[in-house]
Amino acid sequence: MSRSTGRRLGRAGIRDVAAAAGVSITTVSDALNGKGRLPDATRSHVREVADRLGYRPSAAARTLRTGKSGLIGLTVTTYGDEPFTFTEFPYFAEMARAATSAALARGYALVILPATSRHDVWSNVALDGTVVIDPADGDPVVTELVRHGLPVVSDGRPGGSLPVTGWVDNDHEAAVLGLLDHLAAAGARRIGLLTGTTTDTYTRLSTTAYLQWCERVGQDPVYESYPAHDPCAGAVAADRLLARPDRPDAVYGLFDPNGTDLLAAARRYGLRVPDDLLLVCCSESTVYATTEPPITTLSLKPRRIGTAVVQILIDAIEGLATEGPVEQVIPTDLIVRTSSQRRSPRTTVSPPRGPAGD
Amino acid sequence: MSRSTGRRLGRAGIRDVAAAAGVSITTVSDALNGKGRLPDATRSHVREVADRLGYRPSAAARTLRTGKSGLIGLTVTTYGDEPFTFTEFPYFAEMARAATSAALARGYALVILPATSRHDVWSNVALDGTVVIDPADGDPVVTELVRHGLPVVSDGRPGGSLPVTGWVDNDHEAAVLGLLDHLAAAGARRIGLLTGTTTDTYTRLSTTAYLQWCERVGQDPVYESYPAHDPCAGAVAADRLLARPDRPDAVYGLFDPNGTDLLAAARRYGLRVPDDLLLVCCSESTVYATTEPPITTLSLKPRRIGTAVVQILIDAIEGLATEGPVEQVIPTDLIVRTSSQRRSPRTTVSPPRGPAGD
DNA sequence: TGCCGGAGGAGGAACATTTCTGCATGGTGA
DNA sequence: TCACCATGCAGAAATGTTCCTCCTCCGGCA
16 A cells, blocks of 8 residues: 555565565565475566565675574684784684685674673674684673574684583694704704784694693793784794794794794894794694795694684584584694705704703 | 574574563664664663573574674785785785784774685675776776776776776886986986886886986986796895896886895995995885995885775775875885995986996 | 365464553642 | 653564465366
8 A cells, every 4th residue: 555666765575576566465475485385487586576676685684583693703812902813813814814705605694792891782683693713711792692693613622611512622732842852853952932912722732732841851941922913022922932042953833924033033143043943823824834944833723714614614513413512623834944944954953951052 | 482492403593682681682683783772771681681692693694694794805806826915025014014904993803805706705605995006007806896896906007997996106207217216316327126027006117217217317328127926036036136238327226125136146246335326216114224235125015005005995985085096195205324425425416327337 | 965185375363572552640830 | 840851661563484374276976
């Protein structure tokens, strides 16, 4: 009545399509969604009318009715005061990109949300589930989400027994141990570590693995920590590490920019890489392939992680649930380049504890 | 009747809060949204009951009723076959990060969407507006969005008179001209260009500006093009450029990784930077501060652009519209480092057209 | 002729809000 | 004392879908 067609404001609704096609609303819905029992003639007719009217179903109404929004939250716990470390390191950027692609391939879109508990935003968007990158122990946002029955999958094994739906992570201990063995095999006698002051799982696990390794081989730990979100602090810490009296002859840097920082510091102290100093850092960046010399990097495979996280989450959303949380470990990848090539084949097994300089 | 409280499935609704608080649905809505005329006593009582019940308003229902979702789309037109160049270059990553922050600060969340016209995803999410990064001329997605009455703001001046709500861009011509002048002032006699084969606005404007400049100073253009999305191609192109018989004595690289690629190529040919070769590239990466030597970069200020784009878009969404499209030009920033420092002060004004190799 | 069954489609409830309208109630000025 | 108004709140429409239920044909068969 009086609104059968050409409503004055707003876009065409399913009602208008029904009127224009001379069928009922139900029939339009069924025809467009491939449901119900309709002859192909009706189906195509309805589709054509809908097209002609430029009809787009209202996502809000559909979500309200079905309870599914097709939206997945993506959250990065912030290290510093910046709201988003999101792209601080290439790792996050790559991971987010892979997650976005994977979600899209299954018909979902990603919404980027702050880890801070700003209620207004979180409750203003209807999410079907959430991906959390590196949640802190007992993260309030995560517990809140789970309490409301939303599936949550985390990148990084959650601490504090967070009740997540699943998680994906590397085996950081194994990665660090393997990498240190690689350096030792290349002739390193005293391996230093450039690490972070933050308490996230990655930093913690990597550091303890380093300390373990040191204990095992009987080397005194040599490391410097800095707030990982501050690039300048990284350069300073790299410098401090090489300025120490017990200067290491090999260094592993936990964060992406450490490679260039360490290289610059080495240059300042006249240390040749890899002759005087072996270098490895954890990075997803390709710049290390063309530095002078090229630097060995440890890749955490963010693409595989991002994809895996999203698959697990969507499986959970769509009820393809398994018993208990899904846990998946992605192998890391050590890309060996010049900076960690053995400097002379026969120094491999020499004992540690030589004095500092060279 | 029979459902006043403790509904068996789903979460508490506004109805349940109303029943529990002994007031009407209207009163709950008003109390929670700060509307209507209610004494503070009622307001706080309702709020408390809602808290106790863990009530979260349904975003879908609110969106349906109000027509506003608080969601903004973010789209990057894809260069290659990868669905997202999203983080291919630090520029995009930084821009996206800034946009996300700015949107959040005003109560909106960003949804990352593919530029391809995959209908299902675009129409499955209720957007209040969209940010488009570097739209192609006559982009079908953009025209479709505009046709449906959605505000669209683009990063990059849209070609083909796309009917966008507004755009933000750098003055790429001015940036390139200024940069080439800088190189010439530093003693460059033959400036080469590393550019892309893609037809996006940035590449096109920068390249034509280069050609203009060459014509103006009477230098033969020396450039190599490659598909910007392929990092290996970049290294190869850099090598080709320096292998030419008419080898340039200064190079500007349009894309982020060009700096390291060119540096590596220069090393292969035994060219010292900046003595034999001046180098500038367009990059947002901080690695160029610590390369050997540090490389001069042109920053496009992605953070300012991301912020500006979102502000304009949200202003449009909220009806703070101005007449006609909003256009905003963000100045670029040339960060001068060693790689483009004048090699000898007095060659500044020497005429062009000297034969090739210095 | 009467009944049955299936194909095709219509009606309408439900989803959870917001918001317009309107109804009491009690105080106040004339 | 009465009209009037501000205050505090409730009722119900409207938003655009989906989907469950049901109705109406119409042909076939006994």
